[in-house]
Amino acid sequence: MKVFLLEDDFALNKIISNSLKNRGFFVDNCFDGYKAVETVMNNSYDFFILDLNVIGFDGHKILEIIREENKQTPVIIMSAQIDMENIKKSYALGCNYYIKKPFDFEELFLRIQYHVQKQNKTDKFLTTLGNSYSFDLLEQTLYYKEQSIDLSVKEKLLMSLLVQNLNSITSIEMIHEYVWDSKEMEAVSMRSLIHKIKKKLKSGMIINFRGEGYKLINHEEY
CATH class of the missing domain: 1.10.10.10 (Winged helix-like DNA-binding domain superfamily/Winged helix DNA-binding domain)
Incomplete structure (x- = not known):
């Protein structure tokens, strides 16, 4: 499966990217919103993982762009912003799950598994x-x-x-x-x-x- 990852923290970006690659995913990772817009508009993905606070277009804007063309592909928002305003806005714009930083990678992977299963309407992969x-x-x-x-x-x-x-x-x-x-x-x-x-x-x-x-x-x- 092809995953798009937007995370401006270099270390965390690499940890998530490498962990997903080790599990068989193909990952395109970006560190800023400018590159993210260009990438998501010119490629096709099975899953999106977006940080909110990044340079350039923030995660909410990237989510809006994704949902303009793609209503079904799962999107996970991950952020240190835990206020209800940001959480409500993320769901209103069409995210499938909001994960609060810091988090355990296994939690992120379980969310990916759940949405892949749901998308493919099966109890197994x-x-x-x-x-x-x-x-x-x-x-x-x-x-x-x-x-x-x-x-x-x-x-x-x-x-x-x-x-x-x-x-x-x-x-x-x-x-x-x-x-x-x-x-x-x-x-x-x-x-x-x-x-x-x-x-x-x-x-x-x-x-x-x-x-x-x-x-x-x-x-x-x-």
């Missing part, structure tokens, strides 16, 4: 794909008969996106934005990545819709 395959969205791990299959960084991102859009077309634009951060790429690069994933799944599980995108099929539902 393991998504059954059929043909003895499954994918753990939280750990970014593909399994075949409970045996994990090695995936590269981009393969993990692509599988995560396909699983989140299971049985629906994942557009070429979505893949470009999510896997390549909308950066310039050759069309052959995407085809090559899709081909590598197909080789790790049973034939027919990924369907190509020419000019549109790709669909990961859960055969157990058909």
